[in-house]
Amino acid sequence: SQQGEEDPQALSIQEGENATMNCSYKTSINNLQWYRQNSGRGLVHLILIRSNEREKHSGRLRVTLDTSKKSSSLLITASRAADTASYFCATDPFRTSGSRLTFGEGTQLTVNP
Amino acid sequence: DGGITQSPKYLFRKEGQNVTLSCEQNLNHDAMYWYRQDPGQGLRLIYYSQIVNDFQKGDIAEGYSVSREKKESFPLTVTSAQKNPTAFYLCASSTLLGKYQETQYFGPGTRLLVL
Numbered sequence: 665s666q667q668g669e670e671d672p673q674a675l676s677i678q679e680g681e682n683a684t685m686n687c688s689y690k691t692s693i694n695n696l697q698w699y700r701q702n703s704g705r706g707l708v709h710l711i712l713i714r715s716n717e718r719e720k721h722s723g724r725l726r727v728t729l730d731t732s733k734k735s736s737s738l739l740i741t742a743s744r745a746a747d748t749a750s751y752f753c754a755t756d757p758f759r760t761s762g763s764r765l766t767f768g769e770g771t772q773l774t775v776n777p
Numbered sequence: 778d779g780g781i782t783q784s785p786k787y788l789f790r791k792e793g794q795n796v797t798l799s800c801e802q803n804l805n806h807d808a809m810y811w812y813r814q815d816p817g818q819g820l821r822l823i824y825y826s827q828i829v830n831d832f833q834k835g836d837i838a839e840g841y842s843v844s845r846e847k848k849e850s851f852p853l854t855v856t857s858a859q860k861n862p863t864a865f866y867l868c869a870s871s872t873l874l875g876k877y878q879e880t881q882y883f884g885p886g887t888r889l890l891v892l
Contacts, residue, residue, distance in 0.1 A: 694877045706867055706883035707820075752819060756878035764810070764835070765878050767820040 668696075668753040668768035676774045683740040685771040687753030688733075694756040696729055696736050697765065701750045710738075710751075715758075743775045780804070783868050783884035790855065790862060791892050798853045798887045800868035809851035810869040810881065813837060820867065826851055827873060855889065863891050 671686045687696070695714045699707040711727045713720045713736065720727050726739040740747055750772050754765040781802040790796045802809065808827045812820040822835030826845040840859025845851055851870075855862045865888050869881040 697880065699881075699883075704865075704886070704888075706885045707869075707881075709880045709882070712880055754881075764822060764825055765881060766822075767812075769819040772817075 668755050668766060670753055670768045670771045672771060674772045676776065677743060679743060679745055679775055679777050681743055683743050683773055685738045685751050687736045687768055689755045690734065692758040694758050697754045698727060698738050699752045699754060701752065707752065745775050745777045747773060747775050749773060781868060781870050781882050781884040783887050785887060788887055788889045789892050790889060793857045795854055795856050798866055800851045800884060801849055802870040803849060804870055804882060806870035806872055808871045808873050811843065811853045812867045814865045814867060862889055864889060
């Protein structure tokens with residue numbers, strides 16, 4: 665089963681509003697990553713947060729990580745129409761060997777002008 | 778100009794035919810990955826490779842095959858055994874920090890359609 669699950673599945677907001685997306689996961693992780701995908705395109709990496717970090721910022725993006733609740737959130741402030749895309753969280757589960765990410769189903773964000 | 782490329786952008790497969798999707802990277806990354814994405818869904822891992830001449834099955838490897846003869850290249854063959862191949866295929870590459878998974882860089886994708 666998928667390690668990460670995003671919530672909500674879809675989010676529609678007005679330009680200028682903030683958008684918050686959540687990700688929950690099941691097992692211990694090394695790190696959690698957020699990616700963005702425009703329709704019909706490849707994924708673009710946004711932020712990587714390690715298991716010993718609680719918050720990271722990048723421009724208008726803020727990511728939090730709560731390992732006790734096994735959850736993360738992505739906040740996009742002052743949203744723009746160009747932020748319309750699907751957003752995925754991906755986890756690097758803690759393991760002794762092998763290395764792979766497990767992606768969630770994504771949140772479709774629509775920012776209306 | 779560094780990056781990861783996939784070709785073709787669109788690929789049509791006839792029933793019973795094997796087709797090969799190309800993935801090339803010039804980022805000097807050790808690890809490469811193939812994902813399948815169905816409409817409105819997330820990514821599912823098909824195969825991945827952490828070193829030349831070695832690769833591992835992902836979650837949905839049945840009906841697919843790969844090779845890793847060069848560090849820069851990781852082609853995916855969709856065989857006739859894959860009964861439902863219509864999907865968007867994404868290739869990615871990354872460095873590896875020990876056993877930790879670092880940022881993955883994605884290609885633009887190949888959309889495979891069945892005639």
